[in-house]
Amino acid sequence: MQLHELETPALILDRLAMDRNIARLRGRLAPFGVTLRPHVKTNKSADVSRRIGAPGTPITVSTLKEAEYFLEHGWTDILYAVGIAPSKLPHVERLARRGARITVLLDNVESAAAVAAYCAAHRLRLPVLIEVDTDGHRAGIKPDDAELLEVAAVLARNDDGEGAWVAGVLTHAGASYDCRSAAAIEAMAEQERAGAVRAAQRLRAAGHAAPVVSVGSTPTAHFVRALDGVTEVRAGVFVFFDLVMHGLGVCAVEDIALSVLCTVIGHQREKGWLITDAGWMAMSRDRGTAKQPVDQGYGMVCDVEGRPLPDLVMADANQEHGTIRHRSDPAATPMLPVGTLLRILPNHACATAAQHGAYAVVAGGTDIEATWPRFGGW
Amino acid sequence: MQLHELETPALILDRLAMDRNIARLRGRLAPFGVTLRPHVKTNKSADVSRRIGAPGTPITVSTLKEAEYFLEHGWTDILYAVGIAPSKLPHVERLARRGARITVLLDNVESAAAVAAYCAAHRLRLPVLIEVDTDGHRAGIKPDDAELLEVAAVLARNDDGEGAWVAGVLTHAGASYDCRSAAAIEAMAEQERAGAVRAAQRLRAAGHAAPVVSVGSTPTAHFVRALDGVTEVRAGVFVFFDLVMHGLGVCAVEDIALSVLCTVIGHQREKGWLITDAGWMAMSRDRGTAKQPVDQGYGMVCDVEGRPLPDLVMADANQEHGTIRHRSDPAATPMLPVGTLLRILPNHACATAAQHGAYAVVAGGTDIEATWPRFGGW
Incomplete structure (x- = not known):
């Protein structure tokens, strides 16, 4: 798969x-x-x-x-x-x-x-x-x-x-x-x-x-x-690892093993926004990088292979909507087509993982080699 | 029960x-x-x-x-x-x-x-x-x-x-x-x-x-x-309802039907802190009142019957720890004994409920009349 x-x-x-x-x-x-x-x-x-x-x-x-x-x-x-x-x-x-x-x-x-x-x-x-x-x-x-x-x-x-x-x-x-x-x-x-x-x-x-x-x-x-x-x-x-650890200098971006896969569902072109179907429910409300020198919003945006897209961040979130844009220049946001898959690196791995019931496991590419369940609650 | x-x-x-x-x-x-x-x-x-x-x-x-x-x-x-x-x-x-x-x-x-x-x-x-x-x-x-x-x-x-x-x-x-x-x-x-x-x-x-x-x-x-x-x-x-809605003037505190039950597990007496076993995992990371005129921290603190304790808020959170103190005067925090049950009213009902697998249903008191399951994920 x-x-x-x-x-x-x-x-x-x-x-x-x-x-x-x-x-x-x-x-x-x-x-x-x-x-x-x-x-x-x-x-x-x-x-x-x-x-x-x-x-x-x-x-x-x-x-x-x-x-x-x-x-x-x-x-x-x-x-x-x-x-x-x-x-x-x-x-x-x-x-x-x-x-x-x-x-x-x-x-x-x-x-x-x-x-x-x-x-x-x-x-x-x-x-x-x-x-x-x-x-x-x-x-x-x-x-x-x-x-x-x-x-x-x-x-x-x-x-x-x-x-x-x-x-x-x-x-x-x-x-x-x-x-x-x-x-x-x-x-x-x-x-x-x-x-x-x-x-x-x-x-x-x-x-x-x-x-x-x-x-x-x-x-x-x-x-x-x-x-x-x-x-x-x-x-x-x-x-x-996660973006907070990256911001602390504890890891590189490539070390972050967790991401949230989402789909582009629309645009606000004049604002330079991509709208996706991953909101705060999928990322958590954790904004741990907000108090670090580089605020990553709700996460750093990668392509489906996990390669970071320069300066794209998930800038805002509703429950099941994410807003992605260029970090500093909205006009530079690439208007990726509806249906594009993206992967968002999380601020805080504990909080983001807790929003999900399973890990889809890959080994560097896009082949899913396993699905590992996880639990929540008390 | x-x-x-x-x-x-x-x-x-x-x-x-x-x-x-x-x-x-x-x-x-x-x-x-x-x-x-x-x-x-x-x-x-x-x-x-x-x-x-x-x-x-x-x-x-x-x-x-x-x-x-x-x-x-x-x-x-x-x-x-x-x-x-x-x-x-x-x-x-x-x-x-x-x-x-x-x-x-x-x-x-x-x-x-x-x-x-x-x-x-x-x-x-x-x-x-x-x-x-x-x-x-x-x-x-x-x-x-x-x-x-x-x-x-x-x-x-x-x-x-x-x-x-x-x-x-x-x-x-x-x-x-x-x-x-x-x-x-x-x-x-x-x-x-x-x-x-x-x-x-x-x-x-x-x-x-x-x-x-x-x-x-x-x-x-x-x-x-x-x-x-x-x-x-x-x-x-x-x-x-929730504290964000209360902050908007849409509801009264007494209208908030959802709360998180927690237990006092310790104190930092010189700081005026109560430590509880409900952290951001139980409340969510939602800090929706932070941008309102009255910031309620991670939530407003009530006794086990649901009556607000004046000016007590959950000021900070780790994954499974909450820090409760008086809103403005830490010396005024009552040093409630270890084991005391408290109920925290949430900033955002959607986000807090999502952290839990069930509702313990009461009808105004402390008798649990039902347990209603809820689901999460996609």
């Missing part, structure tokens, strides 16, 4: 680019001797995840639905990297009883008390990471905050070897997405590493085992210069 | 508010004697759509998947309101052969020639609306443009009573979303009406039947003062 036989819009995955991206991060991390624990929230697909690592290798998930799905597909070493809501503990327990070696995350005394009490009452041996805030970006406890040891003490209070236990620390330098230079990302990676290691050292000094030091974001994973004291690195977007 | 038994995040639909919203638009349009052709792209659910009108009543769709689904559920009078890609005509034909009275849309000579040729070759009697541009917002031909009659002539060229035919005109005043006053929306509604009627008159003067004059958007449908010459009104968001 060929791309032109698909009904548009459709999500296209270039397997060759993806495999290169995976090899690149593996190669990047190999000298550091750390575990790669890929974040499968980006791909939500066993077919994609098998290209990163065989079932059984460690993964990170963002929802318990992801944990369910990947457990069913043979992945057992699962880190649920969103602060645990105590009401989700029975679901975590069900996963553990079915064979998942699931690790949960928290960053406060209330959650720690709830987890410790639940695990003690249910004889559930549960590894718990404490979230550390190394960039002021989101959740977590500052590495030197007294609360870190309070949380660990509450977790360990009932630890008779059959309940919750302090497995270590986790941090995510999400602020790396706002960096403007390689040097800034390198500095952020070191800040992420040093803060996580510092927090783990404090836990160990207080008598906790805390063997795990988990760090990661796609930018910092690619720019890190030292990982001393780190045991594992998490990243998700590195598999597909 | 109660809301607190749901795993968060989850999409909540207040049926009482929805039923009021439906009755309101029906009441608003009744004096004008026009047909309501609701846009089911907002709800993508037979259960919701049955509250608007019984199967068999006219509907508007934005994808052929919606057409498939609603045909299977008994709706046969279907307007596909996105310019037709010629490659989709075999799919349209399959729907028609299965009993759909499907109408397609186009705005250019190339598409008209393709549709006319396909319908002639396949003996497919297909009503075609010509899209008219009454607000410079997206697709369509200007009401007085010569191209209007050229397109109609191409469509009618092969009309021997068994092919494509000129069923009329359609316009959508999407620019009404950018209005800043009731008077501006009223003026936009009149501009939408007058342009569509003018285009239909030109078609009729040129010998085309063109019985249909289809207009609509939720704002203009609610503010229209005259519909002379219009035969049908389309609207989608009116069923649920």
